[in-house]
Amino acid sequence: MPVTYPPKIDFFACVMFLGIVQALFLAYFFIFGKKGNRQANLFFGLILIGFVLSMTEILLCYTNYMFKMVWLIDFAEPANYAFAPLLYLYIRGILNKPFRKIDWLHFVPFGLCLLYSSIVLYPLGYNIKYNAYISAYYPNLPHLDDEMVWDKSVYFVQSYTNELFLVSMFAYSLASIWLLVKSFKQENVPFFSKQNASLNWARKTVFWFISIIIVFIIFKKTFPHDLGDHLIAVHLTLIIYLISISVVRSSSYFIQENKPSKKYEKSSLTSEIQENTLSKLQNLMESEKPFLEDSFSMPLLAKQLAVSPHHLSQILNESLGQSFFDFTAQYRVQEAQRLLLEKDNLKIEEIAEMVGYNSKSAFNTAFKKITGLSPSEFRKR
Numbered sequence: 001m002p003v004t005y006p007p008k009i010d011f012f013a014c015v016m017f018l019g020i021v022q023a024l025f026l027a028y029f030f031i032f033g034k035k036g037n038r039q040a041n042l043f044f045g046l047i048l049i050g051f052v053l054s055m056t057e058i059l060l061c062y063t064n065y066m067f068k069m070v071w072l073i074d075f076a077e078p079a080n081y082a083f084a085p086l087l088y089l090y091i092r093g094i095l096n097k098p099f100r101k102i103d104w105l106h107f108v109p110f111g112l113c114l115l116y117s118s119i120v121l122y123p124l125g126y127n128i129k130y131n132a133y134i135s136a137y138y139p140n141l142p143h144l145d146d147e148m149v150w151d152k153s154v155y156f157v158q159s160y161t162n163e164l165f166l167v168s169m170f171a172y173s174l175a176s177i178w179l180l181v182k183s184f185k186q187e188n189v190p191f192f193s194k195q196n197a198s199l200n201w202a203r204k205t206v207f208w209f210i211s212i213i214i215v216f217i218i219f220k221k222t223f224p225h226d227l228g229d230h231l232i233a234v235h236l237t238l239i240i241y242l243i244s245i246s247v248v249r250s251s252s253y254f255i256q257e258n259k260p261s262k263k264y265e266k267s268s269l270t271s272e273i274q275e276n277t278l279s280k281l282q283n284l285m286e287s288e289k290p291f292l293e294d295s296f297s298m299p300l301l302a303k304q305l306a307v308s309p310h311h312l313s314q315i316l317n318e319s320l321g322q323s324f325f326d327f328t329a330q331y332r333v334q335e336a337q338r339l340l341l342e343k344d345n346l347k348i349e350e351i352a353e354m355v356g357y358n359s360k361s362a363f364n365t366a367f368k369k370i371t372g373l374s375p376s377e378f379r380k381r
Helices: 011-032 038-062 077-081 083-094 101-121 126-137 158-187 197-222 229-249 271-287 298-305 309-320 324-342 348-354 360-371 375-380
Strands: none
Touching (some): 011 038, 011 229, 038 077, 038 083, 038 229, 038 360, 077 083, 077 101, 077 158, 083 158, 158 298, 197 229, 309 324, 324 348, 324 360, 348 375, 360 375
């Protein structure tokens, strides 16, 4: 007969449970919410679902409820291979970089692990799964006869799960930081600047994930087997609530209107220069349409206007209430609307390229964000 222990409910169990509930709550709004960057929000919602799966397995193991549901052992294993790609694609989404067909390749390890688990791990019998559970959490308990039909080598991939998870997280975190560094340079602001809200949030998210890597390494090295997993789950709970606080703080409900901005209080830009530059900017955009070039950038535009990129960013933020990305998208979409109505012989892909977009999906995302319609829907109406 297998040895079992009664359920254990303590402080750590309560914290993990609250983290799971809050993550589900947040995931719902990120996945099904209709406002904001839909592509980025979807990826972030999926990250939170991954947190829920991993934390639920840890909670069941920690509280001994896994004795009653042994068949759930390692059910969240494939999620470990999805966190890092989702983080990278989320950062790309924040930076308004479209999801391409080739980006599905990022999920190949996840798909392979899911297939491996479905064929090899999930069908294993009760005795084998019971032994796997007690080996991780109660190594002193006697094992059951497993009568395993496969060789022990079926656990080869699973035995390196932690190492593969760390390699994946480390590689994608570096790639995300590289994307951010390029974006901050394009905005011509320091990497730790808080001027651009989207870049600030993206940087904060990457640092949260780096903290997960650090905590994971510390507790895996400190505790044998999986006995420190509940502390990793507690750290995830902390991150989930930090995300919740940040989301609430950025909510329009808590933003006071007509509050003067202190972002540029030390700027040397005068109101006269600001007005003149804004006028030159509008004339340039309407007459020469530099935004139609795919190489269009803030430093290039600032050079044409004879101002610094920092001052141009200030003019866009204070006078128009827009970031450079939103400002560019607005003009490109306006031009696309004209072409969609006047050039009905042109394909949408051709129009997207004509207004400065390298991909149809990026064009569709920007167009729908501004107009509420896809390009094809706009043309029909």
